[in-house]
Structures are given as structure tokens and as C-alpha cells.
Amino acid sequence: MSLIDQLKDQMKQAMIAKDKARLGTIRLALAAIKQIEVDTRESLNDDQVIAVLTKMVKQRRDSIAQYEAANRSDLADIEAAEVNVINTFLPKPLTxxxxxxxxxxxxxxxxxxxxxxxxxxxxxxxxxxxxxxxxxxxxxxxxxxxx
CATH class of the missing domain: 1.10.10.410 (Arc Repressor Mutant, subunit A)
Structure with missing residues (x-):
């Protein structure tokens, strides 16, 4: 099963479970992937999807640092939750x-x-x-x- 198919399957499961936070994050990931597919006019393979997801994680980590510097832990917690959801689709980190x-x-x-x-x-x-x-x-x- 490709990574895009896994994302779509998990999106359906999040809808059934009424998990709005997870559903929103998965939709953001699929939208980012779709945007690149439309821009390049080609389907992304798993390595390219991993690159998109990695970029999303990096953006969220940068946002977390900025929110914490501004004492906005409520927003930092939302970004951290999104990082956790995205990380479930990325390969296991290297030691x-x-x-x-x-x-x-x-x-x-x-x-x-x-x-x-x-x-x-x-x-x-x-x-x-x-x-x-x-x-x-x-x-x-x-x-x-x-x-």
C-alpha cells in the first residue's frame, strides 16, 4: 500500500472515530501532496511524499519554537499534536x-x-x-x- 493510500485510509478511520485533530492534520498533508502533484503534473512516489511530510514536520517544529518563545503554549501544543500525527506516516528514525x-x-x-x-x-x-x-x-x- 502506498503512503498516499495509507493517508487516505487513515483519514477515513479518523472520520469514523470523529478524531477532528487527526483528521485535520491528515487533510493538510493530503492537500500539500495534491498541491505538488497539480504543480508538477505528475503523481508523487513514496519518497517524494516522505519529503513533503518531512518538510511539514520541520515547519511545525519551527512554529513550536516561535510559539514557545512568545509564551503561546496553547498554539505550540496544537503544532506538537500535528507533528505526532505526521510522524506516524514517516519511517522509523535512525539512531x-x-x-x-x-x-x-x-x-x-x-x-x-x-x-x-x-x-x-x-x-x-x-x-x-x-x-x-x-x-x-x-x-x-x-x-x-x-x-
Missing amino acids: SEEVDAIIAETVTEVGAATMADMGKVMGALKSKIQGRADMGAIGALIRAKLK
């Missing part, structure tokens, strides 16, 4: 040991030796860890390895 191993493997795979090679490493890593680790944190780990 720090797994991330280190994948980075080391990719660095040797592309033959990276200096910071000038960071783009090559990031490009090769993106498909391997998309939606399973924070790319910002990955960048810092790669910089540490390439010094």
Missing part, C-alpha cells in the same frame, strides 16, 4: 550510531576528503536518510568528519 555509520560509509563511497566535498556527501546521503534524520544535524556531523 545516532546508524547515522554515524551511514555518514562514514557515504564519505568513503564518494571519496570525500575536504569540506569542498560536502555537497557530494549531502547529495548521496539525502536519498538514504530522507525523513529518518534531521538534515541540519547531519550537516554538522559531516563537517566534523571532513575537517
Whole structure:
């Protein structure tokens, strides 16, 4: 079952359960996916859907930080609930040991030796860890390895 089909199935289940918060979040995700499909005029595969969902999580985490800075915990809680719903559709996150191993493997795979090679490493890593680790944190780990 594709990820889009899973989202649609979970949307139906949320409707039956009258879970408005979950239903709203799933509808937002499906709308974002549909918007990209309309813009590009092609159907998204699971990797592309994961990229959309990952972007949604990142946006919500940024919003949570801003709401907490403004002492709006009520809005931060809503965003956190949306993150939890979206995360149920993303692949299982990698552990720090797994991330280190994948980075080391990719660095040797592309033959990276200096910071000038960071783009090559990031490009090769993106498909391997998309939606399973924070790319910002990955960048810092790669910089540490390439010094």
C-alpha cells in the first residue's frame, strides 16, 4: 500500500472515530501532496511524499519554537499534536550510531576528503536518510568528519 493510500485510509478511520485533530492534520498533508502533484503534473512516489511530510514536520517544529518563545503554549501544543500525527506516516528514525555509520560509509563511497566535498556527501546521503534524520544535524556531523 502506498503512503498516499495509507493517508487516505487513515483519514477515513479518523472520520469514523470523529478524531477532528487527526483528521485535520491528515487533510493538510493530503492537500500539500495534491498541491505538488497539480504543480508538477505528475503523481508523487513514496519518497517524494516522505519529503513533503518531512518538510511539514520541520515547519511545525519551527512554529513550536516561535510559539514557545512568545509564551503561546496553547498554539505550540496544537503544532506538537500535528507533528505526532505526521510522524506516524514517516519511517522509523535512525539512531545516532546508524547515522554515524551511514555518514562514514557515504564519505568513503564518494571519496570525500575536504569540506569542498560536502555537497557530494549531502547529495548521496539525502536519498538514504530522507525523513529518518534531521538534515541540519547531519550537516554538522559531516563537517566534523571532513575537517
